[in-house]
Amino acid sequence: MVKGKLRRLKRSGRGGFARGVFGPIGDLLRPGHNLTNLGLPGNRLRHPGATPFPVRSLRGQSIRSLRRQRPANWREVPTRDNEGFIWLDENGVERLRFMRPTGENPTNSRWSRQANGYLRWQSSQSTPGDSDEGKLFLDMDGNIVGRTDPDFATSTHIMYEGPWP
16 A cells, blocks of 8 residues: 555544544544443533544554654643653543553563553543543553453553654
8 A cells, every 4th residue: 555545544544543433532432332321421521622632543653653743732741750651631631641661571570561661541531630430541442441341451551562762
């Protein structure tokens, strides 16, 4: 496929990299999902004017390319003990968290994602603050993952696969 055509397909959302319908919440909604089964208060958007995330999937994205695409009105703040960074959107919602690799051997680490570094991606409709109640976490392809999903922790802690910035 020609590079320009692939670029046009990606921009229009038909590149085949992320499946689903790009919904009104700035995230990918799986078929059968809508605002009524996301558990939003009154089935209404919490933040109707939220800036959509700059990419539809985290597959193959490096930290450097994500930083270049970050909307100008989002803030980057360090995590506790400077273990990584957090992006907060204009509504104070945590949209992306990156935790740096620990550098330990993955077999000796409590969790291999800690040794390699990981990302946590949240919906624009998550509630701001530290409480996990009301947060909508996304998987690598931008699909909302329910808390009752047996692979919730694995799906929402996305192992960083790109080069170290």
